[in-house]
Amino acid sequence: MNTFDFLMQGLSVALDPAMLLYALIGVTLGTAVGVLPGIGPALTVALLLPVTYGLDPAGSLIMFAGIYYGGMYGGSTTSILLNTPGESASIVTALEGNKMARAGRGGPALATAAIGSFVAGLVATILLALVAPTVVKLALVFGPRDYFALMVLAFVTVSSAFGDSARKGLISLFVGLSLALVGIDQLTGQARLSFGVPQLLDGVEVTTLAVALFAVGEALFIAGRRSAADDQVIAVKGSVWMTARDWSRSWKPWLRGTAIGFPIGAMPAGGADIATFLSYAAEKRASPHPEEFGHGAIEGVAGPEAANNASAAGTLVPLLTLGLPTTATAAIMLAGFQQFGLQPGPLLFATNPQLVWGLIASLLIANLMLLVLNLPLIGLWVRLLTIPRPWLYAGILVFATLGTIGANPSPVELSMLLIFGVMGYGMRLYGYPIAPVVVGLILGPMAEQQLRRALSISQGDLTTLVASPVAATLLALAALALIVPLILRARGKGAVLSQLASDED
């Protein structure tokens, strides 16, 4: 069977009424959390992990992917109307989108964001379907050492290649790796760092860590700010439809954004935020009216919004084909797969093709649903923005602790929630990135396993790690990704890198 047959088979899975319902719940939730400032797709998927434990695996994963896509759509609404990004991949959208809204062109800004997201989501999902089988074929020749090298590369790019300090990124990563050590060693059954506390033998729950860092940390940070930001929701005036001129100025940025976003998401090169910054820079350079940038240029909304959706789809390439998460949301989705006893990777395409292709096909459907949810129904989402802060954050914390209590209602778990929450607050306050901690926690044990497997095969010979051309190349890339930014920063050229700082989602 070729890709097309598989995709058709997947569509028949995805068109099942129950799957359609899961997808609808996912995209609706995703749009809502994308719109609401303070919670993003990573936190939402983490919260749903304990709830979906008893549900259908395919349906739950379709829902998670819908949340990821929906978050990318919803974030733009907040950026445009509130000038506060709903999630990190929409920071750039606020630059031009909010200016457009202030000038009374909020409608077209929302429209170009939604249609751009749709175009990018569609193209990128098809690219995902085309690329995935090829990567799976490549991945079949990967041995443990190659996987280990790939994970090292992901560690470096997630933690230290971007952002304003390699030191801070690496510290976050090592905090995650240290937390990953807690619990029973997967290969020998030895209890590590459990200090005789039985609840620690299972290790640190992903849900607990993600909820603490994202929800509790964020709530503390917002509550502690003295200079409250000016939150004025700008009403959408006039038509939401784009004029012919808007269309002609938008379609090229949509395609360029997709072309930039997909590869960035697909390579272990960081999250959607990086793609949006690059797309914004590209649009500014390509535009015939660069003087409009900063005053509400529609290209500056169309490009980055397409880029963040394309990158979300791109992220699924390494996640599904290699089991390698490159963003916090993808890392938590990987935990979702593992909860159902599924390990994403080349094997999953062979053993469970209905699930993988059903998931990919459902993304096409989710994308269509999102277009409907975000254009005609935009008014509903705007109303979410008017929820007063005290109720919003009180509600967020109720649901956040619900997720932890649902996973494991023990005082130990809640104490960890409190401790990691305060840690998350401190990290935000002093500029330490959050995503590397989550990626370290989930990818750490996998990297350790691959490393020890590789060394078992070579009977302890460390040179085996660079003996395969794939592993050697990947490790060399990792070294470059670590060293080059260090040199750039030392030479005072770090400003660009800190602009590209990868944040939570």
Added chain:
Amino acid sequence: MTRPAPRTRRPDGATLIVALILAAVAVVIWRDAARLPQAGGYAGVGPADVPRWIALGLGALSLWSAVEAFRQGRAAREPQNTGPILWIVGGLAAQLALLATAGFSIATGLLFAATARAFGKRNLALTVPLGIAFALMVYLVFAGLLQLALPAGPLERLVWSLLRGAPE
């Protein structure tokens, strides 16, 4: 590599504290690893080795942070309001303490009220009952419909007995 002129003579306290915490964690991991039997098998790498490497990494990052703290000097930061932060931390602590005895709704209702207080809703006489009602609703949806195991207290038991008493 040019050295940036230090902004002040004093080292940055926050970075120094980070350095100390990292060093402490490194020591804890190292000592825990020392306790493990060295069962390397064919790999020559056992359960204690990766923790040791991570501890070494943490130690190196701790040194790096300490150097950075002295080299860069004190950095200016936005002052924080401690009151709201203590309210939220207190709310979480109250939930933690009460969850097992008072049940999900009362414990979580208090967290709700404390968070709302941190964000400016000061009337606890209103927010505590509101929070408990909201948490009870959440409890009924998640424990009742989605079969999530949430700790029940007197309030939940009362509601269950009322619900079960009525013919369904």
